[in-house]
Amino acid sequence: MPEIDAQHLAPENARSLRPKAREALKAARAVFLEVGYDGATMDEIARVGGISKATLYAHFSGKAALFEELIRVECRSVNANLYVPSLEHGSIEAELRKVATNYRRIFAQREGLDIFRILIPVAPRFPRLAKVFYEEGPGASIRQIAAYLAALSRSGQMRIPDPDAAAHQLLALVTEDIKLAGALAFPAPPAREADHLINSGIAMFLAFYKA
Incomplete structure (x- = not known):
């Protein structure tokens, strides 16, 4: 199971997101780093994040949308x-x-x-x-x-x-x-x-x- 690195997605770097969305991004980062974009699935991201798929889809329409938001948060964190x-x-x-x-x-x-x-x-x-x-x-x-x-x-x-x-x-x-x-x-x-x-x-x- 990939580990979640919270340092890159601290609340101050994603403060406009709801707590569950932040948890989803942390999980997504861990999964993407482990298996890449193509290997990642929403099922695995939900499992690693300890959230339901329904909750995951309530915040992100799909894997591409999730990865896009992760890119935004990561880039803004670096630029800060x-x-x-x-x-x-x-x-x-x-x-x-x-x-x-x-x-x-x-x-x-x-x-x-x-x-x-x-x-x-x-x-x-x-x-x-x-x-x-x-x-x-x-x-x-x-x-x-x-x-x-x-x-x-x-x-x-x-x-x-x-x-x-x-x-x-x-x-x-x-x-x-x-x-x-x-x-x-x-x-x-x-x-x-x-x-x-x-x-x-x-x-x-x-x-x-x-x-």
Whole structure:
């Protein structure tokens, strides 16, 4: 019987859900991680959660709806721990370094990657689930960074004609190695290598977009 990890679905991360719905999500997470999306059944999720199938279906119309809500909750939980840069917090370099360090820590700790691995095999068949994952997860974080870069451009501190593209470029420069390592469950690169990649990546970014 798969164990239920309540840490990823604490009430504060799913506070808009009713208690039984939260219990269903905890059970669903455990089952999905154990057997994948295709192997999971509503019967098994109800059994692991200690709830009736009638209660389960009262909150979720089916397995796809349950997995979609799980994706939303997981992504929002991860995003809640992301550093949001601001013009008021410090120098541009310092803010970008905090963003880079924060993102790398999330990938190193595998937060959110479990659900990502479950989604990848079924994404072609369920494009809606893939879209929800992107919009609630990577897309939301990109928008936060892009908003900061746009503010820098408006203030004249940097020249960034396309903040959205620049946000993608920044994250690629400072996290590409750790994203792949995390997705493949490899050990995180040594701290010295990480520092070098962050420093050089930010230097390239600032040089390219300098005012």
